[in-house]
Amino acid sequence: MTSKGISNGQKILIVDDEHMSDLMRSVLRRLETDGFRPIVVAPEGPHVGGDDYEAQTLFAMEEERPAAVLLDVRFGEYDTDRFKGLSILKKIVERDSSMPVLMFTQYAQGPYRDTAVTASLGASSSVDFIDKLASPEEVVLRLRRLIGTAPETIRIGSLFEIDAENAAVYVIEDGKRDLIREMQGMKLEILSELAAAYFRSEGELVPFSRLERFSEGDDSRASLRVRIRELKVSLGNAVSRDFGATELIINIRNRGYRLVPPVE
Amino acid sequence: MNYGIDRTTAAIWIKFLNNRLLKYLRKGGAVLAAIGLVLVLLSPVIGEPISPGSLWWIEPVAYIGAGVFFLGAIAAFVSVQLASRRQGQNGGDRSWSRVTQDYFDTFAHDMGRPLRRILGKQREVRALLGETGEATPRMVTELLDEIEQQAPNFRLMIENVRVLVDLEDEHARPAVEPVDAAAVIRNIADRYLPIARERDLELVWWCEPAEFGLVYGDASALDHVVTNLVDNATKFAAEQIEIRLTRNDSHFLIRVWDDGLGIAESHLVHVFDRGWTPELSARREKQSSGLGLYIASSLSERCGGDLLVESKQSTGGDLNEHHAAFTLSLPLDNRPTAAR
Incomplete structure (x- = not known):
């Protein structure tokens, strides 16, 4: 798994009474690996209930100003707290309607979705639901999308970095960045398009229809093939490698292209 | 509520009688009852011409009319009762779906518990192996991957059951x-x-x-x-x-x-x-x-x-x-x- 940009220590508030479970620990670990700072809400006392979590969550929101909240639906074993997470969600959204909240439900599309929850939320609120069994990678991916900050730089594996703002591509060697001068103009645009799709979702392909503007002549596909080849050569030269047909940028069944981070 | 029809007998009849049959039974019963009533009322007029000059036939005609009336009335009554029970049973289907959903939601959390624990432990093992700094044997990673992959399987299976119950409810409408x-x-x-x-x-x-x-x-x-x-x-x-x-x-x-x-x-x-x-x-x-x-x-x-x-x-x-x-x-x- 490759790191896709650094999250600059953004704080994530974790509100789940099972935060000590192995499952949650693996999520916390993943968040830290990806550069987030998880802050666990853990009220103290002999009989901690859903209300304590609610109070502490609202307090922590003011205190810590997190970038997002990871919230469980169910709290404790009491039936009254079965949907406590939903009332906490409501309170969070009331305080800050734009706060991104990722909710852990039992199943990805539980009965919670179409109940009072969605009705009580404003159109601007960014709330998403995820299954508690989802892999830590999936949780972090969804959280990052929910926060929605487009990264200034996108890393492609451990070899390259694209700086969208400064329109530059760097090669990374021993932690240092070296500008690849050859990468500019159309080559840079194609690479940025492919990198943006890759950042959104690893399996996302950029179809030919979206790349046609980079081609010329009667045979647009052939022209595009030449451009991609040049692009791969430029990047290959920077690391003294020759990227083959199944490396870096690959043609998928003549549908389009997809970026694949190179193996070091 | 007891309608005077034995519950189990009714249940068996409900199975065999479909709505159309019940409709015919109800209509037929009503017609029969009406004929009976007409016979009773017109028994003097009908009985007299059978044996002219004697009143002997008037009584049997009235009795026959009364019998036909009761037969028709009973048939109509039973068919109405059975139809209403049938409807009740269909209504019961709908609530069955809803009740099952409720149970499902209640126990969904508990049903997933063993898998959550297994997955949690597996991820913990993976993290611990990573911390040792040594390369994990490929066979071990493959086994751990296999466990991890059962999660989406389980998620889909549970969700399939939930949707299946939901599909049973003819009156449920998709969200928009x-x-x-x-x-x-x-x-x-x-x-x-x-x-x-x-x-x-x-x-x-x-x-x-x-x-x-x-x-x-x-x-x-x-x-x-x-x-x-x-x-x-x-x-x-x-x-x-x-x-x-x-x-x-x-x-x-x-x-x-x-x-x-x-x-x-x-x-x-x-x-x-x-x-x-x-x-x-x-x-x-x-x-x-x-x-x-x-x-x-x-x-x-x-x-x-x-x-x-x-x-x-x-x-x-x-x-x-x-x-x-x-x-x-x-x-x-x-x-x-x-x-x-």
């Missing part, structure tokens, strides 16, 4: 909400990417146009149908799985394509049957319950769309020319016309 269709597909692709990778399959998805926009429909149903299709594709693909989201003027289309051996023409008609599974080698663990595609198809229909299958099997000449593709088509806007 603004849905970011591309985001739904993206989430499914993300969930299945590790599984595809583990099976050496390439999974790609894309949408055209790039900015797909919102559609109005049931997000949960969309997610569920496509998840079942992608799950199916991961079982049969040889190397490639493609998910493509496109739209026309009235519908949006999701095509899930795989380069597997394809489906025999004789099997195509059965693909959406409940419980149908292809004949796989008996040595392998059965991978499919035969419910996924049935549910996908029923759910698409309920949402006002349809699900089509198309397949090509290799014909000797070009061995690579085989595939299976499912295309789900749903209305862009499923809101009632007045609400738009």
